[in-house]
Amino acid sequence: MKKIAIVGLGLMGGSFAKAFIEYSDNIVYGYDIDEKTKKSAKNFGIKIIEDKNELKKMDLTIICLNPLTIKNFVGKNYKYLSKTVMEISGVKNNLHPYIKKLSEKYSFVYKSIHPMAGREVYGFESSLKDLYKNASMIYVDDLDDEEISLFKKIGFNKFVKASPKKHDEMISFTSQLCHVISNAYVLNQKSIYHDGFSAGSLKDMTRVSKIDENLWSELFLLNKDFLIEDINTMIENLEELKNDLKNNDVDRLKAQLKKGNDIRKKMW
Amino acid sequence: MKKIAIVGLGLMGGSFAKAFIEYSDNIVYGYDIDEKTKKSAKNFGIKIIEDKNELKKMDLTIICLNPLTIKNFVGKNYKYLSKTVMEISGVKNNLHPYIKKLSEKYSFVYKSIHPMAGREVYGFESSLKDLYKNASMIYVDDLDDEEISLFKKIGFNKFVKASPKKHDEMISFTSQLCHVISNAYVLNQKSIYHDGFSAGSLKDMTRVSKIDENLWSELFLLNKDFLIEDINTMIENLEELKNDLKNNDVDRLKAQLKKGNDIRKKMW
Numbered sequence: 001m002k003k004i005a006i007v008g009l010g011l012m013g014g015s016f017a018k019a020f021i022e023y024s025d026n027i028v029y030g031y032d033i034d035e036k037t038k039k040s041a042k043n044f045g046i047k048i049i050e051d052k053n054e055l056k057k058m059d060l061t062i063i064c065l066n067p068l069t070i071k072n073f074v075g076k077n078y079k080y081l082s083k084t085v086m087e088i089s090g091v092k093n094n095l096h097p098y099i100k101k102l103s104e105k106y107s108f109v110y111k112s113i114h115p116m117a118g119r120e121v122y123g124f125e126s127s128l129k130d131l132y133k134n135a136s137m138i139y140v141d142d143l144d145d146e147e148i149s150l151f152k153k154i155g156f157n158k159f160v161k162a163s164p165k166k167h168d169e170m171i172s173f174t175s176q177l178c179h180v181i182s183n184a185y186v187l188n189q190k191s192i193y194h195d196g197f198s199a200g201s202l203k204d205m206t207r208v209s210k211i212d213e214n215l216w217s218e219l220f221l222l223n224k225d226f227l228i229e230d231i232n233t234m235i236e237n238l239e240e241l242k243n244d245l246k247n248n249d250v251d252r253l254k255a256q257l258k259k260g261n262d263i264r265k266k267m268w
Numbered sequence: 269m270k271k272i273a274i275v276g277l278g279l280m281g282g283s284f285a286k287a288f289i290e291y292s293d294n295i296v297y298g299y300d301i302d303e304k305t306k307k308s309a310k311n312f313g314i315k316i317i318e319d320k321n322e323l324k325k326m327d328l329t330i331i332c333l334n335p336l337t338i339k340n341f342v343g344k345n346y347k348y349l350s351k352t353v354m355e356i357s358g359v360k361n362n363l364h365p366y367i368k369k370l371s372e373k374y375s376f377v378y379k380s381i382h383p384m385a386g387r388e389v390y391g392f393e394s395s396l397k398d399l400y401k402n403a404s405m406i407y408v409d410d411l412d413d414e415e416i417s418l419f420k421k422i423g424f425n426k427f428v429k430a431s432p433k434k435h436d437e438m439i440s441f442t443s444q445l446c447h448v449i450s451n452a453y454v455l456n457q458k459s460i461y462h463d464g465f466s467a468g469s470l471k472d473m474t475r476v477s478k479i480d481e482n483l484w485s486e487l488f489l490l491n492k493d494f495l496i497e498d499i500n501t502m503i504e505n506l507e508e509l510k511n512d513l514k515n516n517d518v519d520r521l522k523a524q525l526k527k528g529n530d531i532r533k534k535m536w
Contacts, residue, residue, distance in 0.1 A: 118468075174462050174470045181506075188505070192531065192534060197441075204475055250489060257479060257484055
């Protein structure tokens with residue numbers, strides 16, 4: 001039985017806390033600044049940390065805050081951190097070297113992770129014990145067998161190692177670009193008249209335009225080089241298809257559609 | 269008890285036939301050129317039409333072929349058509365005046381419809397009796413109470429009237445653009461390396477890149493004016509977001525994300 005602290009009991013942190021309580025025999029602690037969240041968390045059996053010195057007694061601390069808030073939290077509180085400390089930031093290149101340095105100077109072990117799961121709602125009240133069921137876990141620093149086993153218990157079924165740069169390069173495409181496209185899509189003025197004219201494709205296409213603008217503007221800007229590159233590729237592919245339409249080039253158009261179809265079939 | 273013929277027993281036509289058999293007391297006929305399809309259809313209780321003269325005895329004929337094949341079928345077989353004839357083409361502006369003229373000259377009543385449902389698989393074997401459950405039906409020509417009631421029986425729960433032009437204008441955005449974006453998305457070379465780095469958003473975003481290139485190149489080209497306009501709007505919105513990233517303009521970026529979020533919340 002170990003002591004696990006979750007810093008930030010929002011959607012992601014709350015889900016970790018609920019899952020560890022449900023599926024492991026560890027003691028789960030939570031640190032949050034919101035009084036309502038702390039009250040709700042207590043009702044779920046999460047032990048609320050009021051004095052940061054308690055963090056020193058933890059075997060594992062997982063920081064589940066927005067990227068720059070994680071950086072800020074570690075920068076201010078490294079003295080309280082000990083044993084293993086993880087953070088779940090959706091961008092790594094900007095944070096990893098900074099926290100790594102602090103961890104080497106102040107005796108804690110830093111392991112950066114990114115759980116690939118989410119919902120279009122926020123806060124502890126939206127968190128779910130099964131949010132991580134069948135999810136993939138990207139990790140930057142090696143996880144040991146015990147840690148892998150712990151994450152498997154709460155639902156993760158895939159583990160992928162990546163450098164901070166590789167992580168950010170892939171996440172730009174697999175996650176951030178989806179949110180960019182979804183946002184750009186609904187800004188078309190026809191959106192509000194869709195009712196009756198739409199089916200599942202529009203609903204799925206625009207699902208992730210429901211986002212917290214504070215979190216996602218931060219994620220986008222911290223990864224802007226890769227993201228701009230992916231937006232440019234998207235625009236180029238759209239221009240190509242548009243030219244085929246303009247030129248009535250049915251053969252080129254068919255070839256592009258078939259190519260996409262073939263790629264997608266290999267993806268899933 | 270009426271006689272309903274389905275011309276073209278693919279995904280859409282097969283689903284109509286199966287649904288009418290399951291949920292109505294009408295006699296369902298099917299016309300198709302594929303021998304394997306005809307054999308399967310027979311097993312579902314669909315009466316196969318071998319002689320086109322039989323079409324003259326139908327109370328309702330629904331033509332479920334690709335747009336230009338519908339046009340071609342009606343152009344060649346108008347002599348066999350009688351009573352009410354519907355077609356389900358996904359573009360209307362190109363077909364409607366042509367078939368309307370023929371219907372006025374040769375005594376059948378033409379009603380153009382577009383059932384808003386689909387799957388990423390094709391053919392009679394993929395058709396489902398419940399494909400139209402909770403779907404919307406767009407109609408160009410007024411449907412009478414009996415027709416509405418028939419479609420409600422097989423699952424349609426929304427009926428929206430639109431002129432051929434209005435239909436094509438909206439469908440360009442609510443359906444065609446989704447397929448264009450999804451295709452352009454998977455053409456990024458990162459697609460094949462997504463495994464482990466992706467969650468639901470990439471899967472949903474790229475779902476409709478699984479398409480029949482023959483059908484969709486036809487749909488896109490027959491509606492290219494509206495579609496090019498919508499692709500341009502998409503590119504403009506992407507360029508705007510890209511510029512905010514380039515300029516590190518967090519306030520403008522947040523405002524765009526919030527605007528999209530607010531619109532999407534009104535949509536569903």
